[in-house]
Amino acid sequence: MPIKGSSKGIVGRVGSLRGLSTALMLGVALLLVGPVAAEDFPLRDKYASVGVPPVETGELAGSLDAMTVVDARSPYEYETLHIRDAVSIPLASRDFNESVRTLAEESGQPLVFYCNGVTCAVSYKAALKAKKVGVKDARVYDAGVFTWAQTHPEHTVLLGEPLQSTDQLIADEAFKDRLLDEDGFYARIQSSTDPVIVDIRSQDQRQGVSLFQMKDRHVPLTNDNRELGGLVQAAMNEQRPMFFVDATGKQVRWLQYYLDEQGVEEYWFLEGGASKIYEGMGLQ
Template sequence: MPIAGSSNGIVGRVGWLNGLPGVLLLGVALLLGAPAGAEDFPLRDKYASVGVPPVETEELAASLDAMAVVDARSRYEFETLHVRDAVSIPLASRDFDESVLALAEESGQPLVFYCNGVTCAVSYKAALKAKEAGVKDARVYDAGVFAWAQAHPEHTVLLGEPLQSVDRLIANEEFERRLLGEDAFYARIEASADPIIVDIRSKDQRQGVSLFQMRDRHVPLTNDNRELGGLVEVAMSENRPMFFVDATGKQVRWLQYYLEGQGVPEYWFLEGGASKIYESMGIQ
């Protein structure tokens, strides 16, 4: 089966996060053995002068026992897909400084931070924050988790199980099929008899503001999906469509694994998340 985003079968099933075209270009380079050019890593020039060297995919693969790999994304993202044996230390966590210092001391190894892809700056920000906290050797695997999954599925964990094959990853086309622009999203909600609208933003992101005239349920993503699972059961038993909005259209990519795993037949994501709605309202 092709990897996500391919029209010719060479690249297909892994593009996923922020900056998909760059991820796909990198995937081609990895799969076909072609060297990746600077244009594939748009953040490298920006961070070139801050003393955080990048680590290439095969360099990391050959040095897994000599480097401590850190997943700087949210815990939910980590639990969905991560590099095997990586340690989850979200950049946004309150104890980030203490955790990275403890890991550096305990492992005695360089810390290598990663996030979702070549345009995701979380890994660079995490490495810089680690250096400011006192970590002497902080590096970045800026190709991201999907490029890693393409190249080394045997060293990747999906939903708690070894990935083994990239065919288990959701195709980019399947994600895009569930995306609706703002007008289409609202129109489909209004055309539905009894929709279930779920705002998965965090409490801080939502700030008490409902974008759907209090018709939505606020259910932030958590690792156990317990509250969300109740709504999914209702939706499936009563044949009701589900509509999801996040902050910027990124979290829903990870949520889709859960929805597909539960067999939810009708669900839709707001393209660009709440930020698109605010943008159309002239709110920055």
Template sequence: MAYTGMEGRNVRRRKRAMTGRLIGTAMLAATLAWLSPSAWATEDFPLREKYESVGLQPIETAELAETLDSVTVVDARSTYEYETLHIKDARSVPLASASFNATVKSLAEASGQPLVFYCNGVTCSVSYKAAIKAREAGLSRVRVYDAGVFAWAKAHPEHTTLLGAPLESADRLIADEQFQSHLLPEDDFYGRIVASTDPLIVDIRSQEQRQGVSLFQMRDRHVPLTTGNRELNGLVQTAMREGRPMFFLDATGKQVRWLQYYLEAQGAEDYWFLEGGARTLYESMGLK
């Protein structure tokens, strides 16, 4: 039906008012959904819902910053990751260490403070598993900083340590783009190795991960990251001096991200990582 004159103008005003109310309601609903704890738990922190069901309470970045003096922060990652980047004054207690239970109990008793465990980020479950293990060891005051070390470093670089020195600025963190620029899919990784005259190939997996198997027909050097950078340093410096490209293999494509901080600190440029690590090679061979 067509409306004319004053009646038409009134109908159009009512339609505009109704449309505005609908838009406003939709925006409000979206805002409330974004602000709701359940949305944060399932979208921004995918592990929270699973572990909150067993009574583990996460701590946010702002709260941790305000209570640093009244909690003991525990880095549950590997020693190598801790030595590369960690929250200032955090204690290194790797989840995989044989003395984990005894060490965390000793820390709790000595400080009289709650323990806050952290690892790499929102998809890393190491901090949650460490907190559960600590509770099983008899500790009740444990929390989890599940935002992880990168979120902390970006928010509080002044309270972050990089390679043994204050981070000072989040600009010193390696961006995803810089990491991706040194990451190669399997065919390109092998192609560069074949095209290189004298490449340095280094398997940085642990003894358990490597299981005595060379994936490069014994052309690679096995230098586990668990041994630190001392053994690796001689190989890297020689390769840089001789202009040899460097290729690094880890278990799943994640350890090399920490190795990159060391390589960049040494001024290395011609280095490459295998996307997905050894897992990619095993999958391409039909192995689990």
């Protein structure tokens, strides 16, 4: 789904994400002050020969007026947390090529792409794709949005509002506490009374295949959480535990903010998502 958003007005603003939590987890290790070790950025060597230079946190912070920052993640992630004034152009959007070309021409500045952190390749893939369609100056902020939020909260937007303090960030342990491996996930479902199982993968990711013998509900994440909200409220009213499955165990990290905001107490995530199930079946 293509999406555009920027407080600079270069491309249209994304509709705000309603009902998410006012907290965000810190899911990656923070950068330390000092020399950057190669092992801290495992993707740099891989992309070193393709002409996409990385931008360090301090460099970006000091050059926000001279660079146009592009968030290449999903709309759901962008609406939860993004670098202030960042333009949302998801790598997966159908109009990605046209959007980045237009943005580069209108801004007249280097485009700096980012995603979630040092192991996330989305920013590099987006920068490479931009270069292939004619964007001459495409760079990557590969430290990612979590490091940025921790080091520069004053230039960070959380749920449509300026991030006031890093205390608003949810600790990584709070997410891990909700994770269950495949055996534990199935065991807890079986031991629960009338559980609600929700597959939040996109249509393309799910491909019509239910992993729970059609006992699950397929509710892809959307910016307004409209369908999911009704399901969540019904589960809470009926005191039914909720179990969520995504593609690779990453989408649920963002979903947790909404669940916490709604006051859901009993919910669990499948560690590694559907990919772990397919792996166990020998399909990956």
